[in-house]
Amino acid sequence: MHMEAREFGAFRTAGVAAIEARQSPRDSSRMDRRGRGSTAAAAASSLRQQQQQQLTLQLADVLQQPHTQQADKVASAAQLVNQAVAALLASPDWLQLQQTFQLAARQHNTAAQQAFQPANARSSSSNTSRPSGSSPWGFALRQPKQQAAQQPEQQNSSSSSWPTPAQAPRQQQQQQQQQQRQQQQWDWAGVQQFMVLGQGSLGNLYADSSRGSPSALPPARLGFRLFQLALAVALHQALLPGLASAPAAYDPDYDSFDRALLRELGFEVLADEPSYGVAGSGPALLYMPCCPRELYAAVLAANNGHLQQLAVFGTSMRSLADTQALVAALTAEPAASAAAPAGASNIINRMLDVSSTEQSSSAVAQQGDVLQLAYQRGCVLEMPCPDCAAHGVGVAVHLFRTAQL
Numbered sequence: 001m002h003m004e005a006r007e008f009g010a011f012r013t014a015g016v017a018a019i020e021a022r023q024s025p026r027d028s029s030r031m032d033r034r035g036r037g038s039t040a041a042a043a044a045s046s047l048r049q050q051q052q053q054q055l056t057l058q059l060a061d062v063l064q065q066p067h068t069q070q071a072d073k074v075a076s077a078a079q080l081v082n083q084a085v086a087a088l089l090a091s092p093d094w095l096q097l098q099q100t101f102q103l104a105a106r107q108h109n110t111a112a113q114q115a116f117q118p119a120n121a122r123s124s125s126s127n128t129s130r131p132s133g134s135s136p137w138g139f140a141l142r143q144p145k146q147q148a149a150q151q152p153e154q155q156n157s158s159s160s161s162w163p164t165p166a167q168a169p170r171q172q173q174q175q176q177q178q179q180q181r182q183q184q185q186w187d188w189a190g191v192q193q194f195m196v197l198g199q200g201s202l203g204n205l206y207a208d209s210s211r212g213s214p215s216a217l218p219p220a221r222l223g224f225r226l227f228q229l230a231l232a233v234a235l236h237q238a239l240l241p242g243l244a245s246a247p248a249a250y251d252p253d254y255d256s257f258d259r260a261l262l263r264e265l266g267f268e269v270l271a272d273e274p275s276y277g278v279a280g281s282g283p284a285l286l287y288m289p290c291c292p293r294e295l296y297a298a299v300l301a302a303n304n305g306h307l308q309q310l311a312v313f314g315t316s317m318r319s320l321a322d323t324q325a326l327v328a329a330l331t332a333e334p335a336a337s338a339a340a341p342a343g344a345s346n347i348i349n350r351m352l353d354v355s356s357t358e359q360s361s362s363a364v365a366q367q368g369d370v371l372q373l374a375y376q377r378g379c380v381l382e383m384p385c386p387d388c389a390a391h392g393v394g395v396a397v398h399l400f401r402t403a404q405l
Contacts, residue, residue: 196232287314290392
């Protein structure tokens with residue numbers, strides 16, 4: 001038995017050597033280039049990780065300085081955030097993120113355009129008749145006298161720019177369709193509002209950990225929040241040139257350090273909990289890193305009726321909906337049961353009562369979980385995105401095919 005194993009090993013070694021001998025120089029050079037490319041990519045990834053760790057440790061040092069004035073801490077932290085922004089913009093993740101955002105917009109616009117094509121095709125076919133003087137087989141019949149008599153009438157009708165009473169409703173309908181089509185087309189340059197929700201606190205993160213040893217500050221969570229801030233700044237600077245106002249941020253955990261840092265980075269810090277119904281006044285992007293499922297549901301419910309003017313970048317809502325459905329199935333409990341934190345149901349109910357659309361959001365809520373309902377009805381276009389060292393969970397950009405659930 002051992003002899004057979006040795007013979008098989010020798011035969012396999014000889015076979016591999018024969019295959020390598022038959023490889024052409026071109027194949028060998030191609031394999032060498034692939035090897036060098038993968039090695040270079042691994043080295044670049046390692047350098048990026050080292051840079052991210054270095055920035056995180058520097059931020060931890062800034063936060064752990066007990067005798068430093070807050071203004072100096074804010075200035076140092078803002079400088080580190082800007083360095084993280086520069087590192088992010090130079091990374092392959094940012095290029096992939098931009099491409100994913102643009103791909104999501106193209107797919108959304110293509111689907112919206114296709115939704116209008118059947119109606120337009122029917123209207124054009126009903127409004128288009130065979131011109132006089134043409135045969136059913138497609139070639140023109142010779143009727144010179146009739147054509148000569150019709151030419152002055154056609155010229156007079158074409159010279160008049162005022163629609164006839166019969167044409168006015170048709171033109172009004174076409175204008176409404178054109179306006180609806182424009183509203184359903186998504187353009188990142190046309191986003192007017194940008195809000196960061198639930199990003200978390202840097203100051204409170206340090207305060208909670210400093211009750212123990214000085215080294216208790218969790219570097220992973222601190223690094224995530226640092227690069228979440230960097231990602232928010234990068235989105236504002238490089239992807240959203242058409243904002244009508246300064247980007248806004250809200251989290252109930254913000255302390256004075258967080259508010260000062262965000263203002264230093266160009267954000268408006270909201271003192272009170274926003275209404276979340278942001279899409280009614282123009283296209284809006286919400287960046288919601290690692291928020292609970294209930295907050296995503298509250299946002300969708302608050303914007304019910306204007307969902308096509310909303311984009312959400314954060315945790316994959318499909319994964320949240322699937323997880324909750326699985327938990328509900330295993331525990332045989334309703335979807336909005338024990339997993340909801342205190343006060344979350346009140347937030348959702350308050351948001352649901354705000355809507356004044358044709359199909360009220362309260363009716364939507366009665367039909368089940370908001371996220372599950374959105375995916376069951378095919379309302380959501382979700383595109384997975386790179387993590388950008390900012391989340392540690394699956395993230396995606398979400399656009400919406402319909403105005404309401």
